[in-house]
Amino acid sequence: MLSGLTITRAAKSRIGEVDFENLPFGAVFSDHMFSMSYSEGRWGDPRIEPYGPISLDPGTAMLHYGQTVFDGLKAFRGVDGAARVFRPERNAARLRESAARLCIPPVEEEVFIGAIRQLIELDHRWLPRREGQALYIRPLLIGTEAHLDVRPDTTYRFLMMTAPVGAYFDQNSGGVSLKAEATYTRAAAKGGMGYAKTAGNYAAGMLATANARREGFDQVLWLDSEQHRFVEEVGAMNIFFKTAGAGGSGGSGGSVITPPLGGSILPGVTRDSVIALIRDRGLTVEERPIAIDEVMDGIAGGSIEEVFGAGTAAVIAPVERLEYLGRNETLKNVPGPLTLALYDEIVGIQTGRLPDRHGWNMIVPLPASEAAAPMAVSSG
Ligand code: COI
Numbered sequence: 001m002l003s004g005l006t007i008t009r010a011a012k013s014r015i016g017e018v019d020f021e022n023l024p025f026g027a028v029f030s031d032h033m034f035s036m037s038y039s040e041g042r043w044g045d046p047r048i049e050p051y052g053p054i055s056l057d058p059g060t061a062m063l064h065y066g067q068t069v070f071d072g073l074k075a076f077r078g079v080d081g082a083a084r085v086f087r088p089e090r091n092a093a094r095l096r097e098s099a100a101r102l103c104i105p106p107v108e109e110e111v112f113i114g115a116i117r118q119l120i121e122l123d124h125r126w127l128p129r130r131e132g133q134a135l136y137i138r139p140l141l142i143g144t145e146a147h148l149d150v151r152p153d154t155t156y157r158f159l160m161m162t163a164p165v166g167a168y169f170d171q172n173s174g175g176v177s178l179k180a181e182a183t184y185t186r187a188a189a190k191g192g193m194g195y196a197k198t199a200g201n202y203a204a205g206m207l208a209t210a211n212a213r214r215e216g217f218d219q220v221l222w223l224d225s226e227q228h229r230f231v232e233e234v235g236a237m238n239i240f241f242k243t244a245g246a247g248g249s250g251g252s253g254g255s256v257i258t259p260p261l262g263g264s265i266l267p268g269v270t271r272d273s274v275i276a277l278i279r280d281r282g283l284t285v286e287e288r289p290i291a292i293d294e295v296m297d298g299i300a301g302g303s304i305e306e307v308f309g310a311g312t313a314a315v316i317a318p319v320e321r322l323e324y325l326g327r328n329e330t331l332k333n334v335p336g337p338l339t340l341a342l343y344d345e346i347v348g349i350q351t352g353r354l355p356d357r358h359g360w361n362m363i364v365p366l367p368a369s370e371a372a373a374p375m376a377v378s379s380g
Helices: 061-065 088-101 109-122 199-204 206-214 269-280 292-301 337-351
Strands: 032-039 042-050 068-070 073-077 083-086 134-143 156-165 176-180 219-221 238-243 255-258 284-287 304-311 315-324 327-330 361-364
Touching: 032 109, 042 109, 061 134, 068 088, 068 199, 073 109, 073 337, 083 109, 083 337, 088 109, 088 134, 088 269, 109 134, 109 156, 109 361, 199 206, 206 219, 238 269, 238 292, 255 269, 269 284, 269 304, 269 315, 269 337, 292 304, 292 315, 292 327, 304 337, 315 337
Parallel strands: 176 219, 176 315, 255 284
Antiparallel strands: 032 042, 032 156, 068 134, 073 083, 073 134, 083 361, 134 156, 238 255, 238 304, 304 315, 315 327
């Protein structure tokens, strides 16, 4: 247990109000949240309390100037009844990197991981039981000082909440449709904060995403901010292109292309994991700039066979259609064999159905009564 942690339990659980058969993404939160405060140069007062509203002065500078970062990771109810948290130390590190970019004091990995363990132990009944579902963990760091000067705050709050979630993209829709954005950009040029998981990057994407949705697309495919030419990411996921000749599922000798991390792209934990799994299959992963014209021509000519996104919320999401400046290209055979195989493999590792050969999972034991009701899985 984290030293100095106090726990105040919710008087009444809200779990009975949740329809676990129809879980949307991020619409409902579990009973408890973790909270810690920073003042006079140090973090203190770690506590778990009932999930609920927090009070902020309207002059809180973070509300005006956006000094806030967050992260996202998932816990799964394993086939053996234990909970598995996927690569939490990577998210702890990324939160520290995001925080450093926004002058927010770092949260130690020990606290980050300890908070996750405590929340899962307390709210273990909220871990969904169906494959495709998970307990999404959302750590959030906010400045809390009321002032209108544009400078880093001197007080902060670290919150961690959990939410039982279903799929981010409709799993029955076949594939995601993307509009390559030719006008707006998500992140500023190199030297900006594109790699940080901070509110401003998501706010910057909302106008173009709303426009794209009105036109019938699911998401925007962001291009680089200087030339509007090179593919960056999808905002809620990193993007991968499998070229023909890369072999079918498990084949060898081919390649999968993904844009390199250059400061303007989010360093996705799922991105990193997927790169490792693709390489394990004997396929080459090229982290290199890829122009949108190369993508559109590749799909049209058949040299790009599969396009998929990878992210914590999105998992592995097949892309079916891309539009760029009025030109539409549709992938055949969606989801493709590599996309399907990677989805099955990563979900298999996350739920304990497949061996965790990279040692990615952090196991959190659940009470025996819970272990008797492990996650329902479909084989394959
Ligand atoms: C995640 O995948 O965890 C994210 O933060 C994406 C978010 C936009 C849902």
